[in-house]
Amino acid sequence: MTTETPAHINPERVPTLARGYRLQHDKVRNLWLIQAPERALVLEGAAPEIMKLVDGSRTANTIIETLVAQYDAPHDLIAQDVYTLFADLTQKGALRA
Template identity: 35%
Template sequence: MTLTPEHTPVFRRGYRMQWEPVQNCHVILYPEGMARLNVSAAAILALVDGKTSLGAIVATLSDRFPGAEGLEEDVLTFFQRAYEQKWVIFHE
């Protein structure tokens, strides 16, 4: 899949992000297990609501982290990996 700023991510059915006190980090929970998230991944995935496009997610992150270079490319690459891990699907 080739992602564009117009794609809108949504967590797959049965997948969700939450704070896990025992792990002391955000995680993705899914039927087969759990994946620990670093701070950057959690900041990105916290913006996934099924309504916000990748372009809008990038814009929000750009406002929060001014001066971050290559942000759009990094976010699109992250979401490509999240798709491959089956965490998210996309609406166009």
């Protein structure tokens, strides 16, 4: 099974957080968040590990390959998680992918 890239996600593009958004760890609640003015998105599951790799220099493909190697997980499973997260955050305006 091959994971298809959502039409609006370019796997060769370098994803970045939208202006005014930042990744932040809430030490009190032990949560990872994407913080913006008057808004916070809680990251759950694999999302924090994916977003830690969104650094303005890695492409979506590079992020996927890094996670595959780091977790010794199937490429299609990792790609599906990454593309789903990127599509969701893009739709919410938090990510430019």
